[in-house]
Amino acid sequence: MSDIHLNSDIQFKQKAPLKQRKTGSERWRRIKRNKLLYLMILPGALFFITFKYVPMYGLVIAFQDYKPYKGISGSEWVGFEHFNTLFSDPQFWQIFANTLILFGLNILFFFPIPIILALMLNEVRHSLYKRTIQTLVYIPHFMSWVIIVSISFVMLTLDGGLINDLIVWMGFEKINFLLSQEWFRPMYVLQVIWREAGWGTIIYLAAIASIDPQLYEAARMDGASRLRQIWHITLPSIRNVIILLLILKIGDILELGFEHVYLLLNPVNKEIAEIFDTFVYTAALKNGQFSYGTAVGFFKSFVGLIMVMAANKLAKKFGDEGLY
Template structure:
């Protein structure tokens, strides 16, 4: 005898109603956590996502008097100008060159500094060195460039030493185009290397100490322990930070470059950040400046995705 299933009562809650009730309870239990998250969420919505709507002017011949709705649409004309203009091509070359110099020379310094501090056994000396190398991070670029200018200008401390003590001719450090990029990289190393060391020291704290003990028993030297235990232990952290750094390969930092620029080094020192400022603010070419900024963002996104996939192909976790 076949039994006919009775239809569900209209008053009984269905599966969706039960799931909604459970979700509501979870949200209510975690309400204080969402309250803490709310200010950060509002910040990113107002200052990161809402301004993205203004990127539409990259496809317009924008006029402040006509606004977003009435400015003429020009499609990808401003993006074609990026590659048709020899000045922009030179600025792009300057940006990429400076970024890869930073990756090649500034990125490994915090790793080496963390490895050296990890080998220090005197805790008081280790804390002293940590505090000493962290300190420059808290100085603004205005202060840092002021110190650099004070030391390297034609009548500065370094030239006074060269002339009065060594009997040499003064060197115009800040006016030599071939010295501009090395100075930028050295400033970044001095200011940010100590702060970057924090991440790698935290990663080193997670390496299993039993591995070192076993290596010592096997007779491994200190260099062998660093090469075969320490570096592989923080390889994932190095890869993640390198991927994130590649995402900003076209972002050299406006403030530092702008403060270091002068007419003598303008040709080799002008990068996309300063070029956008000159075009967008000083020359009121808003659409073209926005197109350059949007181009930077797209290139950064492509590099992050590509580097992340490459890292996963080599067995690393990546950033997502």
């Protein structure tokens, strides 16, 4: 009996390397068969490795009193001193609140717009008209924030601004949009919608295009109107895409973008407009506090990671696929 077990063990050990070699050869054959696909992925992979993963090494200066002339290896370690300074700074909580409010406004007002726009474009049957509308709403995405904000300034300025001239023509007084705390957040959200809403429809239109047309035919035979078809077929079919993009959006909870807010920032609205991105620029580059600025960036990334994991777990709890 023991000889039988011994022989079976020897046979298993002899077969295992052969199976591993076979699996490895199959993997290489699969890669060779799909080499064009991997070549397409290569530039994106190199971009993320070069600009996202390699720079992670620099996060260690968040735990150092970093001096550029000493380098990372020669700078003194201070542990969590910069994080203690950050959390004890009264300005931190104001910046944290400003960032969360702008993010909440983006989720509330901007996130649904591409979905609604995609649903509306999908209902357009005239192909030329549909392509024209798509082109017009895509164009702002290819403009830099400098151009978007500059156009807004020209339209909203007190001297010769189109919006203020229209307000005066209607019998009201001019509004100083550019130097107003009350108008900063609406102006920010409207600019985001103007620039990104059209571009955001691409993924939703692709998801809608993959829906089986027979579902719509069956719904029409049952007497369902266009709105009922959207509510009972289109939206449930793209629900997973919406949840996935929402999870990715939540991961950027503290990443609102430096350029846009910095161009709108001025001494009058700074109290409600200062966010982590502009604060990092001021602390790290203007004031030379590289370690402190890196600590703030590290905190932003950590919060984003936690939010993605929490949102993904919540999505799976309610029966959706989630991000991973």
